[in-house]
Structures are given as C-alpha cells and as structure tokens.
Amino acid sequence: MRAKVKTKPAETPDDTPSTTATQPSTWSVTYELKFLPLSSCRGFGASSPPRLDYVWESGSEGTGWVRDTTTRRLDTEGKTVPIKVPDGHSVRLFLNSDASGGFFSYPVFEFTPNGEDAKITITETSEKADADPKLQGRSGKMNGDLWMKVSHQYTEAEVRDLLRAAHAEAGGGWPHQIDRAVLSAYGPLKGTGMLTTEPQFRLGDPDPINMVFQGFDPKTGARTEDGNHVDDNAHKFIPNWDFFRHGLPRVHPWALLAMFIAAWEAKVDEVEINSGWRPILGAIGHRNGLGLDVISLTGTLKLNTGAPLYLEYFPKWKVHVNATKVVDPHRGEKLDLINRFRESLYAQKNLVKQVFDPWKMEEDTNDGRVPLDNSNRPGNERAHRDHLHVTARHGKAKPLDILDLVRLSRLAGLA
Ligand SMILES: [Zn+2]
Numbered sequence: 001m002r003a004k005v006k007t008k009p010a011e012t013p014d015d016t017p018s019t020t021a022t023q024p025s026t027w028s029v030t031y032e033l034k035f036l037p038l039s040s041c042r043g044f045g046a047s048s049p050p051r052l053d054y055v056w057e058s059g060s061e062g063t064g065w066v067r068d069t070t071t072r073r074l075d076t077e078g079k080t081v082p083i084k085v086p087d088g089h090s091v092r093l094f095l096n097s098d099a100s101g102g103f104f105s106y107p108v109f110e111f112t113p114n115g116e117d118a119k120i121t122i123t124e125t126s127e128k129a130d131a132d133p134k135l136q137g138r139s140g141k142m143n144g145d146l147w148m149k150v151s152h153q154y155t156e157a158e159v160r161d162l163l164r165a166a167h168a169e170a171g172g173g174w175p176h177q178i179d180r181a182v183l184s185a186y187g188p189l190k191g192t193g194m195l196t197t198e199p200q201f202r203l204g205d206p207d208p209i210n211m212v213f214q215g216f217d218p219k220t221g222a223r224t225e226d227g228n229h230v231d232d233n234a235h236k237f238i239p240n241w242d243f244f245r246h247g248l249p250r251v252h253p254w255a256l257l258a259m260f261i262a263a264w265e266a267k268v269d270e271v272e273i274n275s276g277w278r279p280i281l282g283a284i285g286h287r288n289g290l291g292l293d294v295i296s297l298t299g300t301l302k303l304n305t306g307a308p309l310y311l312e313y314f315p316k317w318k319v320h321v322n323a324t325k326v327v328d329p330h331r332g333e334k335l336d337l338i339n340r341f342r343e344s345l346y347a348q349k350n351l352v353k354q355v356f357d358p359w360k361m362e363e364d365t366n367d368g369r370v371p372l373d374n375s376n377r378p379g380n381e382r383a384h385r386d387h388l389h390v391t392a393r394h395g396k397a398k399p400l401d402i403l404d405l406v407r408l409s410r411l412a413g414l415a
Pocket of ligand 1: 293389390
C-alpha cells in the first residue's frame with residue numbers, strides 16, 4: 001500500500017504561517033535510537049551502530065502527510081533524528097529499506113507534540129514478540145519483527161524490474177536462466193530448498209548452478225535440527241519465522257544475481273549461502289537486505305584460509321592450535337577458485353559495492369583502489385576470515401526501453 005502524499009524539499013519549513021511572535025510555529029522532535037551492543041558481520045569484533053536509513057513525514061490522517069524528499073542515514077556517532085514539526089501536526093518515520101527503496105509501506109513511531117519540544121527514545125530489544133510501531137508515551141521498541149516490517153520484501157514484479165535494470169546497468173551478457181533462478185527466490189520454491197539454473201543451460205556443460213542455504217535440505221527445504229543455519233539470527237528473534245517466505249525475499253535481487261553471475265563466470269556449480277537478511281546482528285548491510293555471505297563453493301571448498309578456524313581465535317585453545325597447525329590440502333584449488341569468483345564480483349561494479357573475504361578486502365569496487373589484504377586484524381577483517389561477504393548496490397528499477405521489453409517478455413514467459 002503506498003500512501004498518497006505530497007513531498008517537500010529537504011529542510012524547508014512547512015508554510016504554516018506563524019501566529020504570534022511568542023508561540024513557535026514548529027516544535028523540535030528528536031528521536032534517539034538506542035541499539036543493542038553490536039558485533040560485526042559474523043559476530044567477531046565490535047562495529048559501529050547500524051547506519052539506518054530513514055525518511056520522515058509530518059501531518060495527520062485528516063489533512064494528509066507531507067514527506068521529506070531526502071533519505072537520510074544515521075551517522076555512526078549521533079544516533080538521533082531531529083525533526084521540526086509544524087504546530088498541530090504529527091510526525092512519523094519510515095526506516096531501513098522501506099525508506100531507502102522508496103516503498104513507504106510501514107510508518108512507525110508516530111508522535112504529536114503537545115505544545116513543547118520532545119525527545120523520543122527508541123530502544124532496540126532482543127525480545128521475540130510481534131512488532132509494535134506505536135509509541136508508549138515517548139518511548140518505542142525496535143525488536144526483530146519490527147526490523148522485518150521495515151525491511152522491504154520484494155515482490156516478483158519488482159524483481160523483474162530490478163533484473164531489467166541490472167541488464168541495463170551491467171550490460172547484461174549472462175544467460176537468462178540465471179535471471180529465472182534469481183526470480184524464483186521471490187515466489188514459492190515449489191517444495192525445494194535451493195535456487196537452481198536447471199541443467200544444460202550452457203553449451204557443453206550439463207551442470208546447473210545451485211544456490212543452497214546452510215542448514216536447509218536443498219531437496220525439501222526442511223530446516224535441520226542442529227548445526228548452523230543461514231537464518232539463525234532471524235529465527236531467534238522473530239515469531240512465526242519462515243526463511244523462504246520471510247527471509248530470502250528480503251534480500252535485494254542484485255545480491256543473489258551477482259553471486260550467480262560470479263558462479264557462472266568462475267565455473268562453480270554450487271554456492272552455499274550462510275547469511276542474508278537478518279535483524280539483530282552486525283552492521284546495516286545485512287539488516288537492509290544488501291548483504292549476502294558465502295561459506296563454501298562447489299559443495300566442498302570452505303572459504304577459509306585453512307587454519308583451524310575457531311581454535312585459532314580463542315586464546316584458551318591456542319596451545320592446541322599451535323600443535324595442530326596443518327597445511328590446507330585444498331589450498332591451491334581453493335585459491336584458484338576464489339580468485340576467479342572474486343574477480344567476477346569485482347567486475348560487476350554496478351551491481352556490487354563491497355566484497356570481503358578471508359584473503360582480500362574490497363571496500364568499494366568503484367573507487368579505483370587496489371583491495372587490501374585481509375590481515376586478520378580484529379574487526380571487519382577477522383569477521384571475514386571464514387566466508388565471503390558481498391554488499392550489493394541499492395538497485396532501483398529504470399524506465400522500460402524496447403530491448404527491456406524483449407527481455408521482460410522472455411522472463412515472463414519462462415517464469
Ligand atoms: Zn556478511
């Protein structure tokens with residue numbers, strides 16, 4: 001549902017005339033967001049609070065809402081949103097990909113100043129409960145379910161538009177079976193637990209590319225009883241959670257697309273994903289659906305440097321590690337594969353912004369700088385010692401052209 005609203009330029013006061021010199025025409029409402037203590041991508045090392053995107057609007061149900069035209073982002077230090085609200089109006093927020101993607105489907109934390117400036121405190125909480133977008137007095141809660149509600153779930157129609165935009169942005173050139181595999185993530189998976197390009201889609205190569213998800217049976221989609229799962233974080237914090245219905249469709253299609261293209265170019269037939277959209281862990285990249293993590297390629301090669309992983313990190317096991325330092329028997333094969341996979345991701349500059357892996361750290365594929373080596377320093381480097389992370393760019397749909405129409409009809413016919 002998209003509300004009919006007017007927009008106004010950023011920071012321009014509403015044109016409500018001020019009545020007297022002594023009574024202000026606007027009130028200052030400041031939202032302060034308090035996040036749970038954070039750790040980075042996979043839980044090692046501290047990182048900054050999530051740089052949450054937001055858009056605000058003021059007005060009321062009766063008179064309509066006026067939305068600020070700018071998507072803003074919390075900085076890493078000040079976690080406050082100061083807003084000037086015209087006297088007699090209410091204010092409310094749109095957050096995360098619901099705001100940055102321009103969807104505006106879930107307004108939260110509406111407040112009406114009562115003749116004075118006000119400070120609203122929003123506290124992130126790990127309690128597993130339904131979302132409550134209403135304030136209690138001057139405080140509100142942001143739990144896993146609320147994170148989910150402010151994270152856009154892409155529809156098949158939107159994904160078709162975004163795939164079209166990807167062809168326009170990145171020049172296309174990949175088989176349309178890849179688009180179909182990506183598209184399938186946004187509809188019912190028909191009883192399986194993976195995305196697949198299906199067999200025999202390239203000349204001389206009968207193997208499909210499969211994207212499988214850690215902790216889910218690729219054949220049935222059943223969640224395994226124990227071990228790690230791609231959706232452990234969301235499963236822990238969101239009531240009635242279902243990965244394929246709620247989690248996978250919140251991943252931006254360009255993240256999935258980039259992985260498939262890299263697999264196709266690097267001749268990898270299986271990509272195992274171990275994290276995608278999630279609510280309560282790490283920087284904003286996974287909470288807004290742009291982040292995607294790969295833990296293994298080809299079904300056997302785990303993306304780590306070959307050192308016994310957790311043993312190396314935790315001091316209490318250090319002696320044990322030193323005693324069992326082994327040479328990774330797959331090192332050559334693994335490096336060859338990851339190099340090809342990574343190079344493809346780097347080349348997809350218009351679709352992929354960041355790539356972090358156990359060997360290389362690429363902050364921005366478009367900045368012209370050579371990626372740094374991953375030296376396993378505490379923080380972002382150590383967080384990426386055992387998997388490859390991709391942050392997709394914020395893709396937006398573009399107007400149709402004639403070639404797009406041809407692609408679109410092909411996609412629609414195959415879907
Ligand atoms: Zn990640």
